[in-house]
Amino acid sequence: MKYILLSLLAYFSGSIPSGVWIGKTFKGIDIRTVGSKNSGATNAYRNLGAVYGIMTLVIDALKGYLPLLVASKMGVSEKYIVVIGLIAILGHSFSCFLNFKGGKGVATSLGVFLFLAPKAIGIATLGFLIVVFFTRYVSLSSITAAIILPIMTMILPAKDGVDKLTLSILSVFIGVFVIYKHKTNITRLLNGTESKIVFKK
Template sequence: MIKVLLFAVLAYFMGSLPNGVVIGKRVKGIDIRDFGSGNSGATNAYRVLGPKYGIMVLVADVLKGFIPVMLADMAGIRGITLILIGIVAIVGHSLSLFLNFKGGKGVATSLGVFLYLIPYVMLVVVAAFILVVYTTRYISLASIVGAALLPILTLFMPIREGIDRPSIFIISLLMGLFVIYRHRTNITRLLNGTENKFKVK
């Protein structure tokens, strides 16, 4: 129990790391939340800081979901407990200890968690994400599509040994709904035709 608690704390701490805010202050001397969409995640970092630093934030946010789950797995934590540690990392990103319990929408960190737990599913989700961005130029729409596909694909695609399929389905469904909920303002803008399109710099 103590081991699980320690990894849960580690996952929340790592998830809470506000990479976009830190990198923005380091390289430009600005808080990216004061610009663009006001979000601390990779998409806004790309818009405000440029491609180089946007990609840097994306990779860092993915890793803070991937690493805690990988370390917990290496320490012998399995099943639903391993999945929950990943969820803690995602919650940390969205309710960051360092940002007065505010944060990003959890897409990149969720990608990191599920990339470790269900890599084949995530490859399809990422492919769908890229396709939607390429055809529509809407990052938010691609994130919503990916979140909706995630639980559906867990029903029939291969998953990591030791991961219970019903459990990962329920968790992926809840996380998919959480990500979609975090995009509720984007959904409104998409419906109104006022959502910002992704522009390659």
């Protein structure tokens, strides 16, 4: 029963469409109808402004982090705590509040790996920031981080209470999943039509 409840918590937490709800509440905008039409933090940043974009990013990351924090307090197994993280990410990308559609999973993956593998996600985030600084392409930066993360996860020691093999498998799956979700961005990058991020004050 404990594992069922934690799985439901992870899914519904991940499913919270923060960008959509923030846009409608504060700006009267459904971000699924503007820009890239994605419900994630990047589209929120572009169309709602820096404050609400960052708010979306933080909430999306917490959607992945908090279920793991709760699970760790309840003494779940080293393998299943990784599964909880996967469920939260899938909840974000296949939200029951958005007809089982959603974002690309980057921000929620950030929250999950901040808990499960903070050193690995720290290096991946650094790679993201370097690429976005020099290129202004968030999509390319996300793809770069998705490549770095599984490599660092396999190289670095696992966090106490986390099964290394299960974590490594998750990191590879999430890396491939994030890259797949960016397939249209990859096409635009190759065609030279991808939009660049403009840093807002």
